[in-house]
Amino acid sequence: xxxxxxxxxxxxxxxxxxxxxxxxxxxxxxxxxxxxxxxxxxxxxxxxxxxxxxxxx
Amino acid sequence: xxxxxxxxxxxxxxxxxxxxxxxxxxxxxxxxxxxxxxxxxxxxxxxxxxxxxxxxxxxxxxxxxxxxxxxxxxxxxxxxxxxxxxxxxxxxxxxxxxxxxxxxxxxxxxxxxxxxxxxxxxxxxxxxxxxxxxxxxxxxxxxxxxxxxxxxxxxxxxxxxxxxxxxxxxxxxxxxxxxxxxxxxxxxxxxxxxxxxxxxxxxxxxxxxxxxxxxxxxxxxxxxxxxxxxxxxxxxxxxxxxxxxxxxxxxxxxxxxxxxxxxxxxxxxxxxxxxxxxxxxxxxxxxx
Numbered sequence: 117x118x119x120x121x122x123x124x125x126x127x128x129x130x131x132x133x134x135x136x137x138x139x140x141x142x143x144x145x146x147x148x149x150x151x152x153x154x155x156x157x158x159x160x161x162x163x164x165x166x167x168x169x170x171x172x173x
Numbered sequence: 174x175x176x177x178x179x180x181x182x183x184x185x186x187x188x189x190x191x192x193x194x195x196x197x198x199x200x201x202x203x204x205x206x207x208x209x210x211x212x213x214x215x216x217x218x219x220x221x222x223x224x225x226x227x228x229x230x231x232x233x234x235x236x237x238x239x240x241x242x243x244x245x246x247x248x249x250x251x252x253x254x255x256x257x258x259x260x261x262x263x264x265x266x267x268x269x270x271x272x273x274x275x276x277x278x279x280x281x282x283x284x285x286x287x288x289x290x291x292x293x294x295x296x297x298x299x300x301x302x303x304x305x306x307x308x309x310x311x312x313x314x315x316x317x318x319x320x321x322x323x324x325x326x327x328x329x330x331x332x333x334x335x336x337x338x339x340x341x342x343x344x345x346x347x348x349x350x351x352x353x354x355x356x357x358x359x360x361x362x363x364x365x366x367x368x369x370x371x372x373x374x375x376x377x378x379x380x381x382x383x384x385x386x387x388x389x390x391x392x393x394x395x396x397x398x399x400x401x402x403x404x405x406x407x408x409x410x411x412x413x414x415x416x417x418x419x420x421x422x423x424x425x426x427x428x429x430x431x432x433x434x435x436x437x438x439x440x441x442x443x444x445x446x447x448x449x450x451x452x453x454x455x456x457x458x459x460x461x
Binding site: 136 | 433
């Protein structure tokens with residue numbers, strides 16, 4: 117499935133097996149999105165949370 | 174007995190996807206819950222929380238504080254969380270990790286802690302150069318700086334003094350261990366060391382983190398490695414852990430224990446399927 121980048125209008129390809137919470141990025145501008153699957157299994161993209169100071173392994 | 178596993182996450186990385194697939198391949202059910210969407214109600218009873226969130230939770234948040242607090246809530250409601258909030262608390266904070274490694278008798282680099290920049294400069298002098306300044310919270314090598322001499326130490330510490338991070342006025346300065354341009358990432362599950370790999374620093378970089386682009390190579394599990402890694406795992410409370418070691422002049426030393434271990438790099442060279450091993454461990458824990 118393809119979605120358009122809200123920033124640069126680039127085409128973001130979302131893998132078929134993508135899970136909600138997975139991160140995809142725009143190949144043109146690099147902006148990151150979080151995949152959100154709805155109950156009807158359609159896919160939406162929301163801006164990914166920026167990396168926090170306490171993030172890590 | 175039907176085993177259902179709840180995966181609490183805030184970002185699905187390669188690892189969470191691999192674990193999800195391994196759960197499904199074993200015919201078990203998995204419920205994935207985004208911690209960012211949770212509304213936790215302190216007044217709810219244990220059974221109600223268990224009905225909503227499950228009886229066995231694998232906590233895999235990339236945000237240390239988010240994961241720690243979700244785990245604390247779930248445990249307060251009688252739900253088993255892996256890794257436990259206590260293990261996460263210790264491993265997510267390098268200050269605490271060092272204390273527990275020392276207490277557990279694990280070889281670890283000498284570390285000095287201070288609570289002001291001025292004292293940090295004195296500590297760097299005491300430790301000698303080079304030494305390593307690390308933030309106590311956070312990972313992937315971010316903010317880790319080598320203090321090559323007194324001048325660079327002063328500059329880096331003064332820069333830290335001017336930042337507003339919650340923990341930035343707690344200084345963690347560690348003795349620099351002369352080592353080959355690599356360290357060892359191991360994955361421990363329960364009381365088993367299941368995988369070990371070398372992580373080589375990428376070109377122009379002294380840190381070895383895979384996230385910095387380091388190269389991965391298979392590492393043989395020797396009895397020395399096994400002993401120190403399992404000791405370190407036990408020292409912080411055990412579970413599913415990434416224990417990192419360095420080859421120092423006096424033998425292996427453990428410098429970090431990760432409670433939310435990333436194993437994408439390790440999986441490239443491991444003889445075992447780490448995600449499957451994690452699921453086996455969860456099943457075993459569910460039956461306990």
